[in-house]
Amino acid sequence: AREAFRHPVRDVRRRDWTRLIYLTSMSPAQILRGDSPFTAEEHNEIGSHDDENFLTVVSSAAQVEEVLDSTKEVVKAGEMKVWESEELLDSIRGLFITDASHDVGSSEAVDG
């Protein structure tokens, strides 16, 4: 389950984010997908060349599902299913102050 939940960007540490953001023409989505700068730029160039010579057919699906300018990241119920795994739930204990003591038994008393 932990593997299944891994972020698409697997090699975040190894990536040169400053260069990817400021020195390439990759779109934010391409950067986050982990595309290589060379492949992405080649793809972008081919795309712009096509636009000059051919009519572009815009799919109706793309028109229906417009990407909204929104701060809130969409939470999909399907993606959150991985959190049913005990292993994944335990994997983040280190991020809470109770990690050292594992003293979570008295939680009932603090309810609102």
Added chain:
Amino acid sequence: MTSAQSTSLLHFSGHQHLRTRLVLSILSGKAVKIDKIRSDDQNPGLRDYEVSLLRLLERVTNGTIIEISVTGTAVLLRPGVIAGGPVTHECPLSRSVGYFLEPVIMLAPFSKKPLQLTLRGITTDDKDLSVDLIRTVTLPHLQLFGISDGLELRIKKRGSPPLGGGEVQFLCPIVKQVKTLNFVDRGKIKRIRGISHAVRVNPQFSNRMIEAARSVLNRYIPDIYLYSDVYKGEDSGKSPGYALSLLAESTTGAMHCAEATSQPGVAPEDTALLAARALLAEVRRGGCVDRAHQVLVLLFMVLGSEDVGRCRIGVPTERTIQLLRDVKEYFGTTFKIAPADSSDGAEQELLFSCYGTGYVNTNRTLA
């Protein structure tokens, strides 16, 4: 750098990132032209909520000139000064008040007079940050930059989609300059807070959401307080709805938030489980700032005093990446991004640092 600068014109295309580009234009004093707005769409041009946002920005500023092309596919904004003062705005029902509040929050501290903004419309939906998260998470982020006294969001009436009927009042003090941020220690989560609200539905829905959320969160820490907020009568708006907004706060003041809203055919328990799991996912992403507040914090780091600001953040969102590029266009500021150590269960984290522009609120001295 001062708040009213050169008159050069910047040019962008597309409807994406419209809000931040308009905000950056007003803050930098640089005019902006945005074209090709849904020009290939069956319904081209600006949407009603985008036009409404432009009108709102016109109201909170003085001397701003906005020109929209006949087809609505291009807009030109020549910024004036941020005036502040009392402003009332009716938000269209296509977006919640969060869509309108977020850019205003970025501008309001640099007004000539303290802003008293009343917004009417939908207060919680599944597209934008709810007023609960803006009140409990977004506004505390401004305190990191020295903006605190008199900062308040009052939820007077709640309004669920589709008919809304909610009303909020945003009060914001003015500052001369924002502080430099140095926030690199994420700490450990020490408490979880939440607001479970229900309007025009069985009030028990609220309690059912709290119980379900606790079934997931109780295993981690004892300090969990989930507040049930049930509005009745006129204060509950025009449509039924419920939602659970959660926030986790760390020992160093880092906050992560998540929320889930009512959907047709989904039980309150499932809505709450979704919110609780989304919060855990957000905590796991690490950083001192969650995904929803990366843009706000990085923008204020750019506006900070002439010193190096640092912040530990998880993997940037698409909006964040575009903001970094746009900030370079408007202010000439670039960030250094380096990997940060994270060995306690969080995903990969990055250290963002930049040299502040020393932005000064000159509107304030005009008063």
